[in-house]
Structures are given as structure tokens and as C-alpha cells.
Amino acid sequence: MKTIDSKSLSSFAPTGTLRVGINLGNPILASEDPVSKNLSGVTIDIANEIGKRTSLPVKLIPLKTAGATVDAVKTGDIDLVFVAIDPVRGADISYTPAYIQIEGAYMVKVGSPLKSNVEVDVMGNEIVVGKGSAYDLYLTREIKNATLLRSESSQTVIDDFMSGKGNVAAGVKQQLESDAKRYQGLRMLPGRFMVINQAIGIPKARTNYESTNVYLSNVITELKQSGFVAKAMKRHIIQGAKVAE
Template sequence: MATNASLAKLFAPTGTLRASINLGNPILANADPATGAPFGVSIDLAKAFALRLGVPLELVVMDTAGKSVQAVNEERADFGFFAIDPVRGKEIAFTAPYVLIEGCYLVREESPLSTNEEVDQAGRRVAVGLGSAYDLFLTRELKHAEIVRAPSSPTTVATFVEQNLDVAAGVKQQLEADARQRGGLRLLPGHFMVIRQAMGVPKTRGEAAADALRAFVEEMKASGFVAEALARHGIEGAAVAPPG
């Protein structure tokens, strides 16, 4: 079994462990409005992993999932926090998920849509955040509706409103918050996907690194660390994933 010292060399060849953090998913990370410092479940996990390896931590902060993935693919970051997706999996070795999040649809109050199944029809236009898990998933799944990509996940509802689109797709909690703020909007019942949020490392780092990260995630779930982090940051609607 690889030692912490040997793993530290695999994960942090520069001597500092660089974690790619996506601020586009408020369930996992947010920025302090006063200081701009990132905080959240993903930051807590990154700190715990750096402590485990005995190396200093650097947060590589991005505003979208796509940029966060790119940072790891280009090895400008050593690992990151992403929704599992086969497109991303070509370059990144994922752990099992540590958190499960619902992906939902948002419409206007007066919309004729009442179910998720009604969305995929010709003439419907669906807003998604560019490069997000929803973008990747719906690009594969929607056969008739048109996808309109907002610059980022947090701007999805603004794009939906400004361009008079039919549906916005995203994290349930973000959509609920936007609906409360703007008014005149509602979520369709249920969800169109369950997002499996995991940690990931470039496949170029080898199986030992991937296995170590997988074991770390399982330990963090089993010990209650993930559940405690969700509670500490006041996150509702996200569930700790079952053992991998």
C-alpha cells in the first residue's frame, strides 16, 4: 500500500496540493460576501485531504464546473470536485459519489408544463449552465427541445428570463432560491436527474492516486464527516451518498 509520503508526491508534485473548487454549485462551495474567501463542503474535504497527505493546500477557484474540470484536465490543479459524467471520465478518475443532488426544471407560473416528461418537445427552449452536469446530461438526453447555454450555472435563471425561454435546468436549491427572489416561477415536481458529486484526479496520476482518493471519500462518508459538513454549512436537500 502506498504511504502518505509517496501519495503526497503523486498528488502534489509541486509540493502544494492544488484543489479545483467550483463556485458555480452553491451546495458544494460559496464565497464569503465580506472577504471573498471560499467555504463549503468541498473546501472542508480538500483541507482534510491535504492534512492527510501532510502538504499545504492551495484552492484553485473557478466560477463554473467546466473551468474547474479543465483545470484538472490540464493539471493546473491536482484534484477537484465534480458531478460524475462519462465525458469528464475520459480524463478524470472519479471516486464514488459523496453527495447526491437533484437536478430539476424551473418554469413560469403560467407555463402549461406540469411534468418533467413534457419538456422534451420540439419548440421548447431549455436554459442550462455551460459545461455543467445538466448541460452534459441533457445534451445526451433531450432529443427534441433546444438547449440554450447560459455563461454559468448561477446565471441560468437570468438567461431563462432575459431570453424568454421555456425552461431552466439546474440544482434544485439554486432554482428554489432564484424562484423566491424573482417571483412568478415554480419548479416542476420531482427531478430529471440525480447528480452524483464526487472527487476526481487526473488519470495520468495513476491507479494508486485514484484508489487513495476513493478510499478517502469512503472514509469521510462512513465517519460522518460529510454529513457534519453539510449540516455545518446549512445545506438542505443534498444527501450523503451510500457506500461506494
């Protein structure tokens, strides 16, 4: 088991507590009990394991969207986050290797003429996507002809879509399928338009962030190889994602 040196540790968690941003915008990563407000999920398990290995108390800070999670890194209020690897976010965040891969998919209404992902990027199509999500960042780079309509969060995409916004909804396949259960007349386009690599991120603004990243990267590698991540996914009944290679 790798250890982290004292200088890197004090830079990693300057308050003496490991403040972890938990993105509730992606149900594959974490969820919050509506009554007790207790957090659970793969990222919670990993965060607590890192706290155990570093002997740091862990403070879980729930945030509604990936965008809000990234913003908290920039302000210095968070020491560690679980977010999708993205080159735009990479300006401020240093990533470990991915621990989970998730599929991004499109959903349309039953009567839509669209049958495949390649038909989406056409002039006149409007894609509803959660503002600041990995899908928003990816589609902003990749979509050339269709128009992006940004919803407040990934959780509000389907509600906005069903209220008449756009003609395609984009996001985590499982999130879309779950939200779509509240409505009728929706279908997924087959396949996926992207694979999202989820990783641990730490702020580049901290001194010694490079050595901290090396330590966390080793931890993630060990957790994948030991079966920790796979067991956490099974325990939390996560489907539609796989342990990253």
C-alpha cells in the same frame, strides 16, 4: 487510516502543494464570502482533511463554473477537483465513489402549460442550462426533441431565462430556488430529472493516478462512514442533498 506511498504522493501533488479546484457554480458544494473572499462548504472541509492526512499544504483555487474546473484539470493547473461524475469528463478525470447526491430540476414560469418533467422533451421547448455543467452534459445526451440553450454559467440561468431566453430552466434545484427569489412568477416542476453524484476527481494524465485514486476512494469511504460528510452538510446548512451510499 490508509496512507499514500511517496511515489503516488509526488505524482498527486507535483508542486508540493495540493492545488484544489473549488467549483463555485454549485452552492451545495462551496461558497465564497463576497467581502472577505473566504471559501466555505463541504468540499472545503474535505479538501482540508485530505491535506491533513497527506501532510500537504492546501491551496484552494476558486472557479466560477464546473466547466472551468474541468478545464483546469486538463491543463495540469489543478491536482484535485470536486465535480459531478460524468462519462464525458471521465476521459480525462479519474473519479472516487460519490460523497454527495444532488437533484437536478426544472423551473418554468407560472403561466407555463408544463406540469411535469416528462412534458419537457417536446419539440418547440427550449431549455436554458449552464454551459459545461453536469446538467448540460446529461441533457445533451438525453434530450431528443427540445432545444438546449446554454447560459454562461449555472448562476446566470435564471437571469437569462427571465430576460426571455427559453421556456424551461434547468439546474441544481437549490440554485434555481435561490436565484428565483429575485423574481416573481416562477415555479418548480415536481420531482427531479436527474440525480447527480458528486465525487473527487484527479487528472488521468498523472503517473500513478490509479493508486492515488484508490487512496482517495478509501478516504471518501471513511469520511462517509464516520459521519464527517453528514456533519459537514449540517454545519453548512445544506438541504436538498444527501450523503451518497
